[in-house]
Amino acid sequence: MNLPDHKTKIVCTIGPASSSEEMLRELIFAGMNVARINFSHGSFEDHSKVIRLIKKLCDELNVVVSVMADLPGPKIRVGEIKDSPINLQKGDKVKLTTERIVGSKDLIPVDFDKLPYCIAKKSNVYFNDGFIQMRCSGICSNEAECEVIVGGQLSSHKGVNLPGIDLLLDPVTEKDLEILDFALEEGVNCFSVSFIEQGSDIQKIRDHAAKKGRSVFLVAKIERGPSVENIDDIMDATDALMIARGDLGVEIPIEEVPIVQKELIHKANLRGIPVITATHMLESMTDNVRPTRAEATDVANAILDGTDAIMLSGETAVGKYPLEAVHTMVRIAKKTEAWRDSTGSGMGNIRDAIGETEMGISDVISLQVYDAIRKLSIEFVVTPTYSGATPRRISRFKPENWIIAMSHLDLTCEQLAYSYGVYPLSVYDGSDDLEKKVLGALLSRGIGKSGDTIVLTQGYSGGTNLLKIIEIEHLVE
Numbered sequence: 323m324n325l326p327d328h329k330t331k332i333v334c335t336i337g338p339a340s341s342s343e344e345m346l347r348e349l350i351f352a353g354m355n356v357a358r359i360n361f362s363h364g365s366f367e368d369h370s371k372v373i374r375l376i377k378k379l380c381d382e383l384n385v386v387v388s389v390m391a392d393l394p395g396p397k398i399r400v401g402e403i404k405d406s407p408i409n410l411q412k413g414d415k416v417k418l419t420t421e422r423i424v425g426s427k428d429l430i431p432v433d434f435d436k437l438p439y440c441i442a443k444k445s446n447v448y449f450n451d452g453f454i455q456m457r458c459s460g461i462c463s464n465e466a467e468c469e470v471i472v473g474g475q476l477s478s479h480k481g482v483n484l485p486g487i488d489l490l491l492d493p494v495t496e497k498d499l500e501i502l503d504f505a506l507e508e509g510v511n512c513f514s515v516s517f518i519e520q521g522s523d524i525q526k527i528r529d530h531a532a533k534k535g536r537s538v539f540l541v542a543k544i545e546r547g548p549s550v551e552n553i554d555d556i557m558d559a560t561d562a563l564m565i566a567r568g569d570l571g572v573e574i575p576i577e578e579v580p581i582v583q584k585e586l587i588h589k590a591n592l593r594g595i596p597v598i599t600a601t602h603m604l605e606s607m608t609d610n611v612r613p614t615r616a617e618a619t620d621v622a623n624a625i626l627d628g629t630d631a632i633m634l635s636g637e638t639a640v641g642k643y644p645l646e647a648v649h650t651m652v653r654i655a656k657k658t659e660a661w662r663d664s665t666g667s668g669m670g671n672i673r674d675a676i677g678e679t680e681m682g683i684s685d686v687i688s689l690q691v692y693d694a695i696r697k698l699s700i701e702f703v704v705t706p707t708y709s710g711a712t713p714r715r716i717s718r719f720k721p722e723n724w725i726i727a728m729s730h731l732d733l734t735c736e737q738l739a740y741s742y743g744v745y746p747l748s749v750y751d752g753s754d755d756l757e758k759k760v761l762g763a764l765l766s767r768g769i770g771k772s773g774d775t776i777v778l779t780q781g782y783s784g785g786t787n788l789l790k791i792i793e794i795e796h797l798v799e
């Protein structure tokens with residue numbers, strides 16, 4: 323078995339363009355680590371099919387691919403529009419209505435009953451990740467009269483943003499809990515939670531799952547101003563972060579997005595919390611077989627910022643070239659990682675910054691593992707793990723060697739699909755001889771060969787911790 327030649331994890335949003343068994347298989351071969359299902363779209367029936375197909379393919383191909391169910395949160399959306407998409411032009415006068423009608427160019431339904439109370443004359447209303455802008459010119463019962471400031475094509479169900487306006491909405495909706503129940507029943511363990519504002523929003527989802535006896539991996543989507551301000555509180559509650567630039571880029575000034583991205587990635591790296599950079603990464607590949615130069619550079623820069631994972635949205639969900647989009651990401655990741663490995667550039671002073679944080683035993687060990695990799699000729703790091711904490715701590719340094727994480731817990735293996743450079747292996751050997759167990763698992767998969775030097779490390783487990791540098795032939799008896 324060959325380990326992949328890129329270490330940045332790839333998240334693909336699955337939709338009509340990618341939900342067939344053949345395409346899912348191709349996406350897995352191409353390098354997909356996480357399949358995101360956006361529950362804002364499609365039907366439970368469609369999603370259930372995709373979840374089952376992915377589980378079946380994981381068993382068949384003996385790989386770990388996580389299914390991440392994206393809970394919509396209180397996202398306001400356009401309703402059904404007749405002859406969608408419609409073309410809106412600057413200066414057009416349109417009415418937004420809270421009635422559940424099939425809309426037209428003049429009367430557009432918006433699924434938010436409080437709209438007339440929340441906006442006022444001169445409020446800005448944005449559509450489709452902010453590409454279309456309107457300004458309210460008056461309110462009349464359940465309608466808002468607006469003028470189009472920036473036009474464009476608007477389709478049914480596109481998102482609506484009202485930046486800076488308190489929408490008086492709970493970030494966790496009844497619908498989210500319904501979806502959570504459904505997905506848990508389908509065996510989903512990982513959830514991205516939209517529009518959260520503080521740690522307690524994440525905790526609500528965790529508590530709800532716990533009531534069903536389930537432990538879940540939660541990705542906090544940072545896509546509103548308050549979530550950026552409350553990031554420390556959110557990091558105390560979450561397992562992972564997503565920089566959801568689609569909504570974020572409308573909810574806060576667009577010029578702040580690049581800096582927020584860098585700061586959040588750095589903070590997440592310091593704490594060993596995996597972070598996904600999402601949206602518009604290769605947007606033009608929805609229609610074209612090649613990306614723009616700016617997009618290729620964006621993917622590389624997110625990696626150099628220290629992101630663990632990069633995400634495709636419309637590119638794989640509804641685009642013409644889902645497979646090519648993944649291939650493109652892989653090629654950019656491979657090149658960028660190799661450059662970082664050889665020059666040490668891009669990560670800034672992550673090692674020093676981690677060195678300055680308060681450290682426990684596991685942190686000190688992770689630092690020493692990283693130093694060992696840099697100073698010695700090491701093939702890979704092997705780490706038996708219960709919770710995944712040790713491989714995640716090592717992953718913070720974005721080392722040039724694979725971290726092979728062995729766990730008998732499927733849930734731990736699945737969660738490590740989000741961490742840079744960590745290759746999860748399900749190992750069920752219960753023997754007490756750690757070295758024998760590790761060697762058996764590696765060699766049975768064709769990983770490693772006689773003469774390889776590896777680092778074997780284990781975090782604080784049952785009162786012991788360990789860092790050992792081993793030459794493989796010493797293990798073969």
Ligand SMILES: Nc1ncnc2c1ncn2[C@@H]1O[C@H](COP(=O)(O)OP(=O)(O)OP(=O)(O)O)[C@@H](O)[C@H]1O
Nearest residue numbers: 335336337338360362363364568569635636639640
């Ligand atoms: N399961 C699906 N069925 C049909 N279309 C989908 C599906 N998933 C995604 N899409 C389409 O792909 C586009 C991009 O996907 P994305 O996940 O970014 O959703 P979004 O609605 O733009 O925003 P958000 O991610 O904030 O919910 C969507 O706007 C939608 O048109």
Ligand SMILES: CC(=O)C(=O)O
Nearest residue numbers: 566567568569600601
């Ligand atoms: C992914 C997502 O929700 C966003 O970018 O807004």
Ligand SMILES: [K+]
Nearest residue numbers: 362392393394
């Ligand atoms: K969503």
Ligand SMILES: [Mg+2]
Nearest residue numbers: 545566568569
């Ligand atoms: Mg969003």
